[in-house]
Amino acid sequence: MILVTGGAGFIGANFVLDWLAEIGEPVVNLDKLTYAGNRENLARLADDRRHCFVQGDIGDAALLDTLLATHRPRAIINFAAESHVDRSIRGPEAFIQTNIVGTFRLLDAVRDYWSGLEGTERGAFRFLHVSTDEVYGSLAPEAPAFTEQHRFEPNSPYSASKAASDHLVRAYHHTYGLPVLTTNCSNNYGPYQFPEKLIPLVITNALAGKPLPIYGDGQQVRDWLYVEDHCRAIRRVLEAGCPGETYNVGGWSERTNLDIVQQLCTLLDELRPRPDGRSYQEQLTFVADRPGHDRRYAIDATRIATELGWRPAETLASGLRKTVEWYLANPDWVAHVQSGAYRHWVREHYEASASGGGEGRY
Known part of the structure; x- marks a missing residue:
């Protein structure tokens, strides 16, 4: 079997569903179930x-040791992360704890487990x-x-915490020989994405x-990757990637x-036409840009194409x-995730903010 961390979140849940449908190998799914982790996925x-x-934290070393000893996975795929730029600007500590400290504790537990294999x-x-672009x-x-x-030049607390986690993964390979693989993806979209991110936010609003x-003039450029394509890429890297290497995944x-x-x-x-027959584009509203907003991301996915097909x-x-079509067909899922923690975030970030908007990690 395999162990997936963060497997109730957007990309992680899509991966678990895709894995069981296409591969069929059992999955142990560890997720802390923070605001973006959703059992309904x-x-x-x-x-x-x-x-x-299993509900739990990758920072819980005792839990990790128990899961590894009990289930003896042949591979671990680590999706667990805080991943929203706007949230990292308002509260960076959670990103440091999960993305850096949590990754360290996961790596250390995995190193001990792997060292005992023969x-x-x-x-x-x-x-x-x-990881991320x-x-x-x-x-x-x-x-x-x-x-x-390309050298690392992170510009937000979120991206800096992910860069640190990437460096830790690399270090555990070079220092201890742990057979690691890293993927850096572009902006994902698709089913089950929490509606603080641009595409589901626009649909639901x-x-x-x-x-x-x-934000700003709207001319920030991103490379967009459908989540099911990303899941296929991860499966392929796991199957045939070279340990210690990084593969960029873009759309x-x-x-x-x-x-x-x-x-x-x-x-x-x-x-789903508006009842008044007018275009939804009439609802576009330009708001003040967020601090340190990166202007353009773009992934060159040549390596994964040429080496792994x-x-x-x-x-x-x-x-x-x-x-x-998925969001239109799943109004109950949307209604459920828009309650509780999401509403609190909307009040804090949108209504209390002079800018009035937020587009996540775009």
Whole structure:
């Protein structure tokens, strides 16, 4: 079996669902269930004996030791992270604790476990760490996209904490020989994404008749990756990646934030027209930019394509359509995640903020 951390969050839950559907190997799923971890993401696995869910923290060394000794996984995929830039600006300590201290404790527990393996079990074991393109910093408009050789230049508490975790993973390989793999992905979107992030925020706000907030001039550029394509990439890196190496995973789909919002409005105009017949684009609202907002991210995914044969299956157009259709078909999921902690965040960040908007890690 494999151990997945953070497997009730957006990307982690999609990975677990995809893994069990495509591979079928049992999964132990460790998630702390913070505001963005949602058991409803895994509802279809309620009676699936291949899925063992454990609520807990990657910073809990005793729990990690117990899980590793009990289940003896052949691989660990680490999704567990605080991942929202705006939250890191307002409260960076949680990001330090989870992304740095938590990753350290996970690595240390895994090193002890791996050291006790023998023969083929030891040789086949892998630790795959899922990270972000934000560790590389911001690109000028005409600069080449990030390759795996680009130096780290993180610009937010979130990206700095992820850069630190990437360095720890690398160090545990070079110092102890732990067979690690790292992936750095571009902006994910798709089903089960918490609606503080741009795409689900726009969809849910549009349907509720609320403003669609755009930071600054909306010309920040991001590379967009459909989450199921990302899951396939992780599976491929786990299967064939070279220990100690990093693989950038991108969608080859650079677009401005404004363009993304306009495309979503066009899809909603088609799939769920406003009662008054007018376009959702009338709800666009430009708000003050956030501090230190990176202007452009772009991933060069040549290495994973040439060495491992992976390329995204979805175009941006097809991925966005699938995403809008999923949110339209799952209003109960949306309603549930918009209660409690999410409402508190909206009050704190949107209503109490002079800017009035927030677009997550874009």
